[in-house]
Amino acid sequence: MSKALPLSVAVLLTGLALVPVACSKHNDSAEKPAKSSDPMAILSYAQGYQAGAQIPAELSIDQLANGMRDSQAHKDPIYSEAEIKKAAEQYQKTLQEKAANQGKSNEKFLADNAKKPEIKTTASGLQYQILKEGTGKTPTAQSTVKVNYEGKLVDGTVFDSSFARKEPVELPLGSTIPGWIEGLPLIKEGGSMMLYVPAKLGYGEQSVGSIPANSVLIFKIELISVK
Template sequence: MSKVLPVSVALVLSTIALLPVACSKHDDAEKKVKTQKSTNPLEVLSYAQGFQLGAQLPAEINTKQLAKGIEDGKSHKDPVYTEEEIKTAFTAYQKTIEQKSKALAEKNESFLATNGKKSDIKTTASGLQYKIVKEGTGKVATPTSTVKVNYEGKLVDGTVFDSTFARKEPAELPLGSTIPGWVEGLPLIKEGGSIMLYVPAKLGYGDRDVGNIPANSVLIFKVELLEVK
């Protein structure tokens, strides 16, 4: 049996790979017991490689099986599973992902349809929904502005995926580097104002997973525009 893993394994990893995103997961990690540091260069580099890989994997991945596969591959053992078994598993996994993605897309579309009917919600031509909580009196941001903001981002099920309020530290970032929903939404208020943004997936992260944000997710943001630079 070939000791080289089939292409389907690479496809699985590329299918489930996540793009890095600044989110509250970092803060949660800080609260946990830190790994004992080593001064051995190879141990440091090994940890860094493992950390980078781990950051790209979803919660569903069985890390014990992953570690077993790494050890077997490193030891040049024959794989436990045949190429056919791996291809079958890949097909089944893809089907599960597609079903979840479809169900989530339907749930989010339903949320937008219901939310858009509320009297205090406005919808732009792009599909962005918003509610101005406080208009503000200062400068108006443009796509080239750097903005200082407090915000909370959550999913339609109430899961908070990021919050500067929780970190008790505002964020400062170029508006043009953010998602399209922010680029369009923040100029709707002035410095000192606050707004609720209901961002369709196409104006957020689209059909890809990002951090702990599933693909096709509507993103709900509460944003306070503290300063425009």
């Protein structure tokens, strides 16, 4: 009989709250799998793709696949519950240490960034710089916006870029992170800006994809249109 994973591990795998701003790191140089016309192959790939966006980047895809195969075959897990619990506790401790260090370095970045004359700071702590004034509509939280953007961390790591994909994104502004909901209404259609989003206005204390917990998110955003 196969056994269910302890709750602590299940939370690690499924407890991530993603928001609609795409944040997965793209690697177009990696070899892509061969396409298939088999409906189940297509659906299997789609399921795996969706699941992959919601698991910590540190997890081994190979070991994840091994666990899924054993579970589907109704085999006993190769690790005991005690071993799994210990690993989960060690992993959680590592995450907490990383988050604490990340928080300190990001607080320093924001403090230094706020001193620059071109940077403005709102009451919530959001920092921004207007690169180009727009002349069209001003978005609200109820608007659907079409944008080009690049998101990166304070160390310069780019975690997502519609510029690189050469494909603007259209999405409901109200379904994005709080930093976007507050920041985008500061420009009009045709405008562009830099947003420096504190963790509390981004993904907070959770890691999302390649974004560590407590990360400041830096966005360059071009507002193409507002609906």
